[in-house]
Amino acid sequence: KERVSCVCFVLSCRLIHHVNADGRVNVFYSTPAAYVAAKASYNNVSWPVKTDDFFPYADCAHCYWTGYFTSRPASKGYIRQATAYLAAARQLQALLPPDSARKSSPRQQQQQQQQQQ
8 A cells, every 4th residue: 555655646746747847837735724824815705615515424445425414314314323222232232241142042042952852
């Protein structure tokens, strides 16, 4: 991964160099603070405020769910609630003595007794 990032950085530097060679634009590496400062330097301009979903959720590399929080809100509410119940059940199970988590159901115990006879 380090090798890939190094190659990407070198290619980005080359791209920036060639774009800047034209002279029409000035491309450079920046930070969020520099971007905000540049936006704030414009006088008498009102910028729109984004209020809808813009948080991309990713569950693996290159797998982004950009509309995750705005599409199917009812289903996602049920999923969040069920996940909370599951997390609570796991936490309660962790409080049980070590042997109690391995105990079988009464039916399984009955079947085991029958097999032993």
